Amino acid sequence: MLAIYKKELRAYFNSIIGWLFIAFFLAFIGIYFFLDNLYYGYTHFGYSLYSVGLIFILLVPMITMRIIAEENKQKTDQLLLTSPVSVEKIIMGKYLAVISVFGVVMLITCTYPLIMSLYGEVNFAMNYAAIGGFFLMGCAYLALGTFISAVTDSQALAAVATFIVVLISYLMEGIASLFSTSARTAWLVFAFLLLLVALLTWIMMKSKIVTGAFLVISQGAIAAVYFLKPTLLEGSVVNVFDWFSVEARYADFVNGILNVADVVYYITFVVLFISLTVQAMKKKRWN
Amino acid sequence: MIEVKDLVKKYDNHLAVDHLTFTVPRGQILGFLGPNGAGKSTTMNIITGYISATEGSVSINGHDIYEEPEEAKKSIGYLPEQPPVYTDMTVKEYLGFVAELKRVPKKEREPQIASALAKTGTVDVAKRLIKHLSKGYRQRVGIAQAIIGNPEVIILDEPTVGLDPVQIIEIRDLMKELAKEHTVILSSHILSEISAVCDTVMIINNGRLVVSDTVENLPQHLNAQNSCRVVIKGTEDLVKPLMEELEDVKELSLEGDGEFVTVTVTSDSQVDLREDIFFACARAGLPIYEMSNVTRNLEDIFLELTRSEETTEELPTEGEIKEESEENADVSDL
Incomplete structure (x- = not known):
């Protein structure tokens, strides 16, 4: 697992993708951080992150599209699947690598509340809960992207499908409200x-x-x-659709409420899609 | 040691592998031979655990590939049809990754990589990105990858594809070298390659085992017969009665150009007609200019064995097999 984790990290940082992902993310967060927190003086970083959430639609496909689709295409999956490493460990190694790249972004943003504290009173618990919640939301989206990458051998297809699915998930709250109860x-x-x-x-x-x-x-x-x-x-349509709205769960974090249900929701979401990814890889054996 | 029992692989209604059973003892080189689409790669993919069989079982050193995949895969090094290389890595990085993936202890990694590079002749390109390498070098990196970790079983799917003649000879020597310590299975649709390297040959066609035997014994599986070609100085009317007088002749053909007659005589395999022909000609005072035994080479055997299969199945087409034989001829000329 460690071998795959290291290989993936190297692949992200040897190519431009890893750097681009981090740069884009930080740029967007930076814009909102500057406007909301520094310029207008809101003491809560969560508001900025809430606005930044939209960027997942673009950045998730960018970083997850190649993760498994490329192996399928280059037939390097043959090396991985015939090596003495279980499919679960292969997928875990890959997923942890993506999470780590995203984690770099989140670690850097961890300094932002400190920067704010230079200029006034800052509620650190609330701010870091918001960052933690944002990280969990990202993990959920990245698990979704990883799964989509596993079911195709075309990077482009994986990117487009992930883009659409994340977009739908983002709009899900709005879609749900369109239906009568x-x-x-x-x-x-x-x-x-x-x-x-x-x-x-x-x-x-x-x-x-x-x-x-x-x-x-x-x-x-x-x-x-x-x-x-x-x-x-x-009212069940609205409820079911809302369940798929990864982003709606983040609202509690922004409002400073650390709801266990939300944390459980994100973890369930990750576990669900990572195990689906494992199943998708295992299913290939039976084709 | 590899044990394959009653292997079946079905794709929808197409039988890619049809009840294959064989064992490969330790230290043997087994060659899979068959035209394209015969089921060689499928069988190898099943043995290495990349795809699963519809029926049957595979065990490597007593570990079932389905029941205990990690144990079984530990003792396999595999070069698939397309070398599974990461093009954005250098050769050395790639082999380092493979060594780590195969759980080679940290101390042994460096020496193992060095020896794999040396054995496959890739030392010069060790620091280059794989995407800049030619097909032949990628193939060699693929072989280097398969031998890393010193697996007991090495499985190579068409290892010499894309290599030039010199490289082919090098790789053949490497395979012979490997067979001293490892069990090797390799596949090819080129007979001369298999016969140059392997102890045992398995000819597969349409997923079925046609023949499995040592290279030397292969001719016995044919409708055996002896054939002899003689060039005699003289005219056809002089030579013809002479040949017809010979006993045990099954087939006879003559072709004369006035001065010389070329005769082709065929008999059962136990009968050698050459002495009889010599004495007959000597008695008649006709000088023999040339005489040679027409032995059938392995190509003929391959063609005959895979063709006789075709009477029951339509695939592969005759055209494909002809192409094969042309390829075979090319390489055997080298």
Whole structure:
């Protein structure tokens, strides 16, 4: 694992990508830090970070696009997968490397509250909680990007897909608020989403029985809930969509609330996508 | 030691590997031979644990590749069809990474890298970026990568592709050298290469084992026959009755240009007609200018064995096999 971690770090810093990522990130954070905190004198760095969150849409694909897709393309995955290292360790090594590059940015921003304190009273706990929350949010997005990179062997495709997914996740709160909270809407939306999942299982497994069974059971279940207990569905679309809004969870951190649920949410998100990445790599064996 | 049992790999409805079973004892060089698309790379990918088999099992030194992948992979060095090199690393960095990946103890890394560089003739390019290397050098770096960590089993998929004739000879010598301490499996669609290096040859076609035997014994798997070509001074009407008088002749063809007659006589493999021909000509007072035994070379064997398979399966096409034989001919000329 250490070998892969070191190799990845070297790849980021030998090429321009690692430096570019750090430079862009710091530049954006710097602009907001200068305007909000230094110029207008807000004592809370979290506000700046909240505005900077949008930059993930661009920077996450930039740093995760090559992480596994490039191995797939250059067939170097053959070296990794035939070496005496488990798939879990390979993915962990890679993911930790990306996190480390991002960590460099966050470490540098850790000095910003200190800079602010030179000019007045600063609540350090609140500021560092905001930085910690921002780091967790970044980790979640990077896990998502890593997963997308694992399912393709084209860097460009991985970049575009990650861009779109992060963008959707970012807009998810807005999208969710567009839907009415009625049970009928919920039924239609979920029925449609389950149809998409069924389509995906068909593409992945090409098994009529599994897809058919899934379709019948899932659509039957959602229809049953609608007719038997419609109250259960009321407002659920908004709730489900909100779950995918990685960015919405950050609001608590900005407001100075360290909510355990938010921390658990981010960690769950990372674990989910990293294990999906491992599964995607393992699945290749069976193709 | 490698044990492969009843290996099957199915892609949708296509059988890429069809019930292959074989064992490779320690210290042996086994050659996989077969036309393109015969299932050589697939089999190697399964043995090394890159892809999984639909059925059957592979065990390396008693460790099942599926049950205990990390243990099994420890004793394998693998050069896939395309050398798995990181183009943005220098050769030395790359080998350092591979050594670390294969958990070579820190103290041994430097000497092992140095010896791999020396063995594959890549010392001169050690400090260059792999993306600036030619195909032949990348291939050699790929081989260097496979021998790092001193694995007991070395598996090389078409190791001499892209190399020039001098390099091919070097790599062949390297493989012979490696076989002293390692078990080696290599694949090729070039017969002369396999016969130059390997103890045992497995000919595979359409995923099935056609023949598995030592190089020397291969001719026995053919419809054996003896054939002899003679050039005699004289006219056709003089030579023809003479040859027809000979016993055990199965096939006879004559071609005369007035002064000389070229005769080709075929008999069963146990029968050697050369003495009979000599005495017959001597009695008739016809001088023999040339006489040679027409032995069938390994190329013929390969073609015949893989072609007879084709009567049951359509792939690969005749054209492909012809291309193969042309390639074979090219290399055997070297």
